[in-house]
Amino acid sequence: MNNQSDSLVQSLDRGLQLLLVFEDQGPDLSLGQLSQALDLPKSTVHRLIATLCARGFMEQVKSTGNYRLGLRLHGLGARTVVARTLTSEAEPFLRSLLEKHGETVSISVLDEDETVIIDKMESELAMRVTSQIGKRNPVHCSGSGKVLLAFAHPDTREKIISRIALTRHTDKTITCREALRGHLEEIRKRGYAVDDEEIQEDQICLSAPVWNHEASACAAITISGPAGRIRAKGLEAIAASIVDAAWELSGTLGAPISGREKKEG
Numbered sequence: 069m070n071n072q073s074d075s076l077v078q079s080l081d082r083g084l085q086l087l088l089v090f091e092d093q094g095p096d097l098s099l100g101q102l103s104q105a106l107d108l109p110k111s112t113v114h115r116l117i118a119t120l121c122a123r124g125f126m127e128q129v130k131s132t133g134n135y136r137l138g139l140r141l142h143g144l145g146a147r148t149v150v151a152r153t154l155t156s157e158a159e160p161f162l163r164s165l166l167e168k169h170g171e172t173v174s175i176s177v178l179d180e181d182e183t184v185i186i187d188k189m190e191s192e193l194a195m196r197v198t199s200q201i202g203k204r205n206p207v208h209c210s211g212s213g214k215v216l217l218a219f220a221h222p223d224t225r226e227k228i229i230s231r232i233a234l235t236r237h238t239d240k241t242i243t244c245r246e247a248l249r250g251h252l253e254e255i256r257k258r259g260y261a262v263d264d265e266e267i268q269e270d271q272i273c274l275s276a277p278v279w280n281h282e283a284s285a286c287a288a289i290t291i292s293g294p295a296g297r298i299r300a301k302g303l304e305a306i307a308a309s310i311v312d313a314a315w316e317l318s319g320t321l322g323a324p325i326s327g328r329e330k331k332e333g
Contacts, residue, residue: 082106083116087125087137096129096136154278154287155187157320161289161313162189169306171293172197175278176205176212177286178220181232183212186287197271197292205267208234208248209241211275212288215261218252219277219285225252240266260307261288265295272298274307276314281322289314 089097089105099117103110117135120126124140154175162173166189174188182204190198207213207228217225234243242248255261263273273292277285289310291298298306 079116082108082112083120086113086116086120087141090137094136096132096134098132098134102135153321158187158278158287158289158317161317162187165289165291165309165313166191168309169291169293169301171291171298171301171306172199174199174212174290174292176216176275176288176290178207178213178216179204181207181228183207183210183216183288185212191293195294195297197273197294199292206232206235206237208232209237209263209266211261211263211273211292212290214252214255214263215275215277215288216285218255218261221284237267238265238269240264242266260311262303262307270295272303274298274303274310276307276310278314278321279318279323281324283324286321289317 085106086102089102093101093105097105099110099114102117103113106113117126121128121135121138124138126135127138128135154177158175162175165173170191170193172188172191174185176183176185185199185201185203185205188199188201190196205213207217217228220228229245229248234245234248235241236243242251260274260276263271263275265271267273271292272295273290275288275290278287278289280286291306291310
C-alpha cells in the first residue's frame with residue numbers, strides 16, 4: 069500500500085465509498101446491493117448505513133426498505149456551489165477594493181450563529197489585519213456578522229439573537245440583547261456595519277451585504293485594518309466603496325433589486 073492509502077481512516081473511507089455507490093447505481097438501493105457493490109459483509113454495511121442515517125447523510129425509504137442519499141448532502145452541496153460561485157464572482161471586486169484602499173478584504177457567509185470567511189485578499193502593508201479562509205467570527209460583534217444578522221429574515225434574526233452568548237471581547241462589545249437589536253436597526257437604515265474595535269482593540273472592520281437572486285443577503289464583503297489608519301482614510305468613504313462593490317457583485321449574482329433599496333430577507 070502507498071503512503072496515501074496508509075493514512076486513510078478505514079471506517080470513514082468505507083462510509084464515503086458507500087455514498088459514492090449512488091453515483092452510478094442510485095437513486096435507492098437495498099442493503100444487499102450496497103453490500104455487493106462494496107464487497108463487504110451486510111453486517112458491516114448495515115453499521116455504516118446506521119451511522120450515515122443518524123447524521124442525515126442517508127435515509128431509508130419506508131415503502132421499500134431500501135436506502136437513498138439524505139437531504140443533508142443536498143444542503144452541503146448547495147452550500148458548496150454557493151461558496152464557489154461567490155468566490156469566483158467576488159474576486160475582481162475584492163481585488164479592486166484592495167487596490168483602492170490598501171487594506172485586507174474578505175467575503176464571509178453566515179453559518180448558524182457565526183460567519184465564515186470563504187475568501188480573502190490581504191493588505192501588503194507591514195501593519196495589517198490578517199485573516200484565514202475558514203475563520204469564524206461571532207455575529208454580535210463582527211462587521212460581517214452584524215450586517216448579515218441585520219438583513220436576515222426577522223424570524224431568523226430573532227432566533228439567533230435569543231440563543232447566542234453575547235461574549236465580551238473588548239470594552240466596546242455589545243453584550244445587551246436589546247442594545248444589539250437597536251444597533252441592527254441602525255445598520256439596516258445605513259446599509260453597512262462597522263466593527264469598531266468590538267472584537268479586537270485597534271482593529272476596525274466595515275461590512276456590506278451581498279444579495280442573491282432571491283433578494284436575500286447571502287454574504288458580506290468586509291474591509292479590515294488598524295483603527296487609526298482606517299479612521300484617517302475615512303470610515304464613510306471606505307463604507308461607500310464596500311457598498312458599491314457589494315451591490316455590483318449582487319448584480320452578477322442575479323439579485324432582483326433595483327434602486328439600491330435595502331430590504332430585509
